[in-house]
Amino acid sequence: MARPEQRCTMVQFMAFIANLCAYFALGRSTVTVPLLLWSTESLPPLSPPVAGHIVPSSQLTADLTSVLRPGPHTVLLFLQDKLSKEDFTRYGGVYGNKQDGVFLNLEAAMQSSASSLVLPALEWSAASDAPALLQETLGVSPVLVDPDTLSGLQLNPANSTLLYFNLPYCTGLHKSCEQVLRSNDEIIGKVLSIMKDKNMLYTAIYTGLQPSRIIPETSMSEQPPGRSLLQAPVVDDVRAPxxxxxxxxxxxxxxxxxxxxxxxxxxxxxxxxxxxxxxxxxxxxxxxxxxxxxxxxxxxxxxxxxxxxxxxxxxxxxxxxxxxxxxxxxxxxxxxxxxxxxxxxxxxxxxxxxxxxxxxxxxxxxxxxxxxxxxxxxxxxxxxxxxxxxxxxxxxxxCAGFFTAGIWMGLLTTLLMLWILTYGLSMILQVHTMDRFDDPKGPSISVPQTE
Structure with a gap:
């Protein structure tokens, strides 16, 4: 097991949970983070979420409980400071499936795992509750581990273990978000390689403490005059309810x-x-x-x-x-x-x-x-x-009714065009051919000429 200096103290862990609760108190229930789960063991089948569905905290609780409740488990929790689905779609990997993406180790682990689950849109509060939920389910305290010292840890597969790895996210001090995410992917690959060398079965979870925004937005005042795409500006901070x-x-x-x-x-x-x-x-x-x-x-x-x-x-x-x-x-x-x-x-x-x-x-x-x-x-x-x-x-x-002003305008215009079409057809149907003609064999009209 971990050495005493490597184990999180109860005070540190309670401070960690307090920070998570502070994030939860902001009320950004509609803001989501992705969660990736994979395991070298055959886990109970978990149904993936419906496209566009935001996974609530109750569903995550039920999934983790059904996965981790029976028997001892070794759980690797990779918690990144910030993470959003846009990180994958922009830099490749599990979602983008780019050959030159930065999540190569993560994608390889997901594809080679015996069981895996991808939650693209998980409630931020649910992701924040994941560490406390894992501690309660496994019945053990988390161990904050540095990847360089993981190889020296003595892990007992007969006992449940929760290893916690803190991953940074790009800030103003970093040159590139891509470099930071690539470094995090290398850390994940190194940890998984050590676990493979130890012949340890594990279940890994990768998620973020809070969402990140990697798509820059342009201020309306800085946009040049003229034609532009119609789009709603993205709001950075959503006020809590x-x-x-x-x-x-x-x-x-x-x-x-x-x-x-x-x-x-x-x-x-x-x-x-x-x-x-x-x-x-x-x-x-x-x-x-x-x-x-x-x-x-x-x-x-x-x-x-x-x-x-x-x-x-x-x-x-x-x-x-x-x-x-x-x-x-x-x-x-x-x-x-x-x-x-x-x-x-x-x-x-x-x-x-x-x-x-x-x-x-x-x-x-x-x-x-x-x-x-x-x-x-x-x-x-x-x-x-x-x-x-x-x-x-x-x-x-x-409160918006079904028959809005635009719908009424469309209906009235359609009715007017149908009335014009019906009137035109009725006028055409009333046109008849002549039933009497002049007799060409009859006497012609003579016009006397005077000198």
Whole structure:
């Protein structure tokens, strides 16, 4: 086994887990990292994910438990500081399958392994939980190992062992990401070669602590004028959703690109999404949920939701009953008069929720001091019930109707063209040939000539 100076102390490991929890607390549940698993042993069959499917933490937990639960295992955990699927597609290897790629050792290990599994899109939180999950499943503490000292370790195949290898990612100090990734691939190849020399069966996992972005983006202000490709700019930092926990479980989630409010007559907008609120006064239960956002500027925004059974649809629906805006001991309530509802197990999403144009929020109170108050929520999503999957929104019910303006324009244009075609065909069908003709054998018309 490992020497004492090589073994991670409990304090170091707890600090490591704390860093992982800090990353998880950022709430980037939609950000993904890849995970590659291969083994020299014949593992239980694991079904690969459906194309485009983001693998949740629960599925990873079930897969690792089914793989590692029976019998002792030697697990090699290669944790890179940052890793994204784009690293493979750009630099070749498992995904790119380039001959000159940098992941040659990794690809060879995957192809020659007895069992393998590739998760291209794994929830970032799930990847961060992998070390703790492996420790709990194997029942052993991780051993931080340097590849140069691995050959001197005495490994007992009768006991479970968790070897942890930390791999760097390119930063401003490195000349090339390709060189760093190639060096990491050589480290993986060296470790696997040592394990082969020791005649040790192992299961290896390669993933990242957080995603990386290797595709550079061009600032809109730096783009030259003229024609350009239509594309949405990539956002570097995704703001974490607001989550209210009750009894250790998340029961309310809210996210918005902008939470704009206007308290002045000249429509000066304040974006509350840039501020961090406290959730004092929030509550949730099986029928009612209240999310209270208390901002440092003294503004309070309250979302009241409820759910009940509608016999016509034979299912529970939740509605956003009201949004209450309070400032300087003055308050006004906006009711969700139309369109703010969704099945109880879904979330509600809308690109624009406002109180002044195509309003989904209608003023419910009359107060002369608040007649000019307005709300404008951009890319708004909320869920107050059915958050069984933790810090992830459920399937979203969007406010956009099926018959949008573009669809109506297309239908009307098509109907107009069909009417013109039908009218033209009917006019052509009404054309008939003459049934009477002049007799050419009859007397001709004579015109007398005068001198």
């Amino acid at each position: 607001i989550m209210f926990n009750d009894s250790g479980a998340t029961c309310i989630m809210l996210w918005a690109q902008n939470l704009n409010i206007s308290l002045t007559t000249n429509m000066v907008w304040i974006d509350l999404a840039t501020q961090t609120p406290t959730l004092d006064g929030s509550s949730c239960n099986g029928t009612n949920s209240v999310l209270v956002l208390n901002y440092p500027s003294g503004i309070v925004l309250t979302f009241a939701m409820s759910q009940k059974l509608f016999p016509v649809s034979a299912r529970n629906w939740f509605t956003l009953d009201s949004v209450r805006l309070e400032s300087n001991n003055t308050a006004v309530a906006f009711t969700g008069a139309r369109g703010i509802y969704a099945p109880a197990e879904y979330s509600f999403h809308c690109m624009s929720v406002n109180s002044f144009r195509d309003a989904l929020l209608v003023r419910g109170e009359t107060n002369l001091n608040t007649t000019h108050w307005m709300l404008n929520f951009v890319n708004f999503q909320i869920q107050g019930f059915g958050l069984a999957n933790g810090a992830v929104f459920s399937y979203a019910s969007d």
